[in-house]
Amino acid sequence: MSIFVDENTKVIYQGLTGSQGRMYGLLNRAYGTKVVGGTNPKKAGTDVDGVPVFGSVKDAVAATGATASCIFIPAPGVKDAIMEAAEGGITFIVAITEGVPAHDEAWFFNKLKRDFPHVRLLGPNCPGIISPGKCNIGITAGHIAKPGGPVGIVSRSGTLTYQALYELQQNGIGVTTCVGIGGDPVPGTSFIDCLAAFQADPETKAVMMFGEIGGSAEEEAAAFIKANMDKPVVSYIAGVTAPAGKKMGHAGAIVSGGKGTAKAKMEALADAGVKVGNNPTEAGDLMAEIVAKL
Helix, strand or coil: CCCCCCCCCEEEEECCCCHHHHHHHHHHHHHCCEEEEEECCCCCCCEECCEEEECCHHHHHHHHCCCEEEECCCHHHHHHHHHHHHHCCCCEEEECCCCCCHHHHHHHHHHHHHHCCCCEEECCCCCEEEECCCEEEECCCHHHCCCCCEEEEEECCHHHHHHHHHHHHHCCCEEEEEEECCCCCCCCCCHHHHHHHHHHCCCCCEEEEEEECCCCHHHHHHHHHHHHCCCCEEEEEECCCCCCCCECCCCCCECECCECCHHHHHHHHHHCCCEEECCHHHHHHHHHHHHHHC
């Protein structure tokens, strides 16, 4: 089983006619993802290498039955693109775009929660989601993801998402679903959302969680794991040597007032029974030990 997406998920690409949307849309179609359309109001009726382009999300959904959307729209237009997807009938939105204003993120996060509770948003500023061998939405390289389970992955950092997949592949370990939630301050999908889904998924037997400095998401995840999970969890937290008060890569990766440090996150996770690696490779080895005993 996969969380959020599977081999039957039909996906449209908002921004398919742009250079990045085209590249990743076609790469994911070649991977086996059901990329059934794209949107561009100025190019409706055309196609991108056989993928039809529609004037709106509503038109694309009506014609294809798509339930998922991947957004490759420049940052100023993401707010409107997300709302167009939700209003057009999409129930799973993946927003890849980086640099979306935090005010916009807070607005559409709360708008979706209030008026479209059935819609899940992943991102913005995320690599997307891959269920190896079934569905790949976003920019994750499919060849580093080994299918077949039994491990689920959730990560804030895109680069660390790929690293987690690679470390498991090197250990011969398959993945049920890998979710990159993004490093912005207001992510549409949280660690806890993914941990709860993995806990409920019968095919996911263990979970790898990669976090980083800044905010309190990892501490909140630790509390959730302690109270609600009986599946083993392995974690790695990036940013042990990061100086306080400086943004490190992500808008959400900033330590302020002594809070959000890697040390505090690692301690909270260890207290919840999570095995914490000091680097991604060590985390992969820890997971290999767990999988060997399943």
